Amino acid sequence: MPKIDLHSHSTVSDGTFTPAELVLHAAAQGVEVMALTDHDDLGGLEEARIAAAGQGIRLVNGVEISVSWNGRTIHIVGLDVDPSHAGLLAGLESIRAGRLIRAAAIAAELDKVGISGSLEGARAYARERILSRTHFARFLVANGHARDVKAVFRNFLVKGKPGHVSHRWADMAEAIGWIRSSGGIAVLAHPGRYDIGKTTLHALFAAFREAGGEAVEVVSGSHTPDQYRLFAEFAKHYGLLSSAGSDYHGPAHNYFDMGRLPPLPEGCVPVWERLNF
Numbered sequence: 001m002p003k004i005d006l007h008s009h010s011t012v013s014d015g016t017f018t019p020a021e022l023v024l025h026a027a028a029q030g031v032e033v034m035a036l037t038d039h040d041d042l043g044g045l046e047e048a049r050i051a052a053a054g055q056g057i058r059l060v061n062g063v064e065i066s067v068s069w070n071g072r073t074i075h076i077v078g079l080d081v082d083p084s085h086a087g088l089l090a091g092l093e094s095i096r097a098g099r100l101i102r103a104a105a106i107a108a109e110l111d112k113v114g115i116s117g118s119l120e121g122a123r124a125y126a127r128e129r130i131l132s133r134t135h136f137a138r139f140l141v142a143n144g145h146a147r148d149v150k151a152v153f154r155n156f157l158v159k160g161k162p163g164h165v166s167h168r169w170a171d172m173a174e175a176i177g178w179i180r181s182s183g184g185i186a187v188l189a190h191p192g193r194y195d196i197g198k199t200t201l202h203a204l205f206a207a208f209r210e211a212g213g214e215a216v217e218v219v220s221g222s223h224t225p226d227q228y229r230l231f232a233e234f235a236k237h238y239g240l241l242s243s244a245g246s247d248y249h250g251p252a253h254n255y256f257d258m259g260r261l262p263p264l265p266e267g268c269v270p271v272w273e274r275l276n277f
Contacts, residue, residue, distance in 0.1 A: 002032035004272055005258050006060060007077060007189065007217065007245020010036060011127040012044035013064075014134035016250030018127075019044035023051035023059070029259030033272065035062035035079055035245070040095040041130055042083040060275055063088075064189060065179070066095055066169040069207065072194060073167075076175050076213070077245070080275050081184035088182040095170055096129055103131045105165040106157065110136075113162040115145060133157050134249070149253055173211040185274060186213045187243045190220040191234070192227040205238045215241035215271040218264055221255030222247060225262075232265040242268035 009015035010022045017025055019036060026034045034057055036048045045061050052059035061081050067074045081088060107119035121139035122131060137152035146152040157163040170178075176186040188208050191201065205216070217223075218231045219242075235242045242264050246256045264270060 003030050003259050003261075004033040004244060005031050005246050005248070005261060006033075006035040006062065006079060006187075006243050006271070007037050007064070007220070008034060008248040008258065009038055009064075009250075010044045010048070012041050013038035013128070013130040014126075014132045014249060016253065019048035020051040022248075023048050023055055023057060026258045027055040027057055029257060031057060031259045033058045033060065034258070035060035035077075037062035037064045037077050037079075037245070039064050039130055039132060040066055040092050040099070041128065042081070042089070042092065043128060045083050061184075063092065063179075065092070065175045067172045067175050068167075068169040069172050069204065070200070072196070073169060074172065074194065074204070075189040076172070076179070076208075077187040077189045077217070077243070078179035078182070078184040079187055079215075079243070079271065081179055082182040085178075085182035088178045091170065091175070091178040098167065098169070099131055102165055102167045103136075105167075106133070106136055106163050109165060110156075110163045115140070115143075115162070118163075134253070136163065172207060176208075176212045180212055185215055185241070185271060187215040187217060187271065188213055188240075189245075190217050190222050190247060191231060192220065192223045201234070205234055205240075209238045209240065213240070214274075215243050217245055218242040218268055219244035219261055220247060221245070221261070228262070228265055232268050235268060241271040241274065243271040 010019040063078045065076050110118045122135040125135040125138045137149045179186045
């Protein structure tokens with residue numbers, strides 16, 4: 001089986017490599033099939049496609065969409081989407097506009113605890129249209145407020161901590177509709193990161209399946225081996241295809257490097273059997 005990685009990020013969202021640099025890195029790690037899945041933006045796909053052609057990598061058009069479900073932020077990856085689809089483009093534009101509103105609110109909250117200049121500081125790390133919490137995190141690290149990005153997300157920007165701002169993202173069914181109408185497959189991203197118990201996990205999977213979701217990241221850079229097995233069982237129970245992705249953001253921000261993912265557990269039906277590459 002070729003080395004496959006169906007979740008990665010570039011500077012178009014909150015990665016540290018440009019789309020072309022990301023493809024070169026993937027090639028150096030032996031990846032043969034990859035998806036660029038920037039947050040709420042398709043702007044890096046053309047650059048990535050050109051680079052992938054030069055490296056002999058098969059590129060899957062992807063995106064990671066921010067969704068609100070049951071008072072929580074959930075991420076849904078779209079694979080094999082049409083980057084020119086008007087409905088998908090309009091939906092992502094609406095989410096990006098909301099991100100700018102949230103960024104101003106985050107900066108205002110950080111101002112309250114004596115951390116000034118965070119909006120301008122975060123913008124300095126955002127090379128394209130997306131302004132995310134990760135950009136604020138890099139600013140906070142650079143200015144001595146935390147040791148690293150992981151420490152930021154323990155001590156800032158999350159519920160109950162300075163800089164946290166609640167935000168309403170896209171509706172789950174709406175986001176899945178954008179993906180499917182553009183010809184893509186909707187994948188529930190890294191379910192192990194949502195810190196919810198089994199009862200709520202079952203509710204999440206049921207809602208995702210009912211809304212038209214078709215796959216789940218069983219193997220993720222942020223999952224443990226026990227979670228690989230757990231979500232393989234969830235995939236089987238809910239009739240979902242299984243995906244695998246590192247969620248790579250760059251050398252200083254990754255859980256797993258590209259090309260280092262273990263195989264799917266036995267019995268999984270791989271999502272890449274349905275992809276056009």
